[in-house]
Amino acid sequence: VVRPKGELAGLVSVHYPTTRFENMVLDKATLKKLGRIVDEHRNREKLAAHGLSPRRKFLLVGPPGTGKTLTASALAGELGLPLFTILLDGVINRYMGETSSKIRLVFEAMKKTRGVYFFDEVDALATKRLIENDVGEARRTLNSILQLLDEDDSDALIIAATNRPDVLDPAILRPGRFDRRINVPRPDLVGRVGILQVHTRKVPLSSDVELEIIGRGCPGFSGADLENLVNEASLLAARQDKDSVAMIDFEMA
Numbered sequence: 395v396v397r398p399k400g401e402l403a404g405l406v407s408v409h410y411p412t413t414r415f416e417n418m419v420l421d422k423a424t425l426k427k428l429g430r431i432v433d434e435h436r437n438r439e440k441l442a443a444h445g446l447s448p449r450r451k452f453l454l455v456g457p458p459g460t461g462k463t464l465t466a467s468a469l470a471g472e473l474g475l476p477l478f479t480i481l482l483d484g485v486i487n488r489y490m491g492e493t494s495s496k497i498r499l500v501f502e503a504m505k506k507t508r509g510v511y512f513f514d515e516v517d518a519l520a521t522k523r524l525i526e527n528d529v530g531e532a533r534r535t536l537n538s539i540l541q542l543l544d545e546d547d548s549d550a551l552i553i554a555a556t557n558r559p560d561v562l563d564p565a566i567l568r569p570g571r572f573d574r575r576i577n578v579p580r581p582d583l584v585g586r587v588g589i590l591q592v593h594t595r596k597v598p599l600s601s602d603v604e605l606e607i608i609g610r611g612c613p614g615f616s617g618a619d620l621e622n623l624v625n626e627a628s629l630l631a632a633r634q635d636k637d638s639v640a641m642i643d644f645e646m647a
Contacts, residue, residue, distance in 0.1 A: 408509075454554070454556075501545075507550075
């Protein structure tokens with residue numbers, strides 16, 4: 395089991411995910427893109443024989459609660475790799491140059507330990523250089539992460555995620571900096587019903603519960619919203635000493 399040591403322990407958390415794509419409800423286009431990533435890394439030696447290498451750097455873009463963190467976890471799970479989540483509160487420092495040096499430590503760790511390195515809310519590290527609240531340290535941090543991304547030649551997968559692509563500096567979106575941008579949208583009706591099915595597998599449902607009707611009544615809901623809906627309805631039924639969750643419980647939730 396890989397465990398970060400020393401200063402690195404305060405910069406990343408690590409675990410071995412058991413999540414797989416089969417545990418997720420994804421649209422076909424997104425699932426196809428993720429499947430190709432996994433296939434490339436499972437066939438690294440075959441690609442190397444042809445002078446090729448698998449793509450390693452990806453930017454996930456989507457609203458909050460749509461499964462960006464779960465996607466990074468599933469990629470690690472499918473490949474049997476540890477998931478290193480970068481801790482922003484440990485990396486970001488108000489002292490000059492400190493943030494950049496901490497980010498460099500993370501990139502040095504990538505060379506030593508192969509895994510999936512997940513930068514959630516990467517906009518906190520790569521904000522536009524010309525916005526009103528810009529300070530010198532923010533510019534130094536952005537320049538450092540751009541340089542480190544370009545110089546990185548490790549075997550690690552780098553997954554960055556944001557729900558605010560509008561505040562990212564254009565330089566980090568430049569073609570070639572990330573191998574692929576993957577949009578993670580809110581689920582459509584089919585996706586919402588699928589997510590409800592996943593979260594109600596172990597929930598006793600009344601015979602009047604029709605998940606498609608519930609899904610139709612939740613346009614714009616994210617996966618996290620739907621999970622919360624099931625949880626709220628279950629808690630409501632439990633408080634009323636019901637043996638199963640009824641349609642009315644979902645409506646009230």
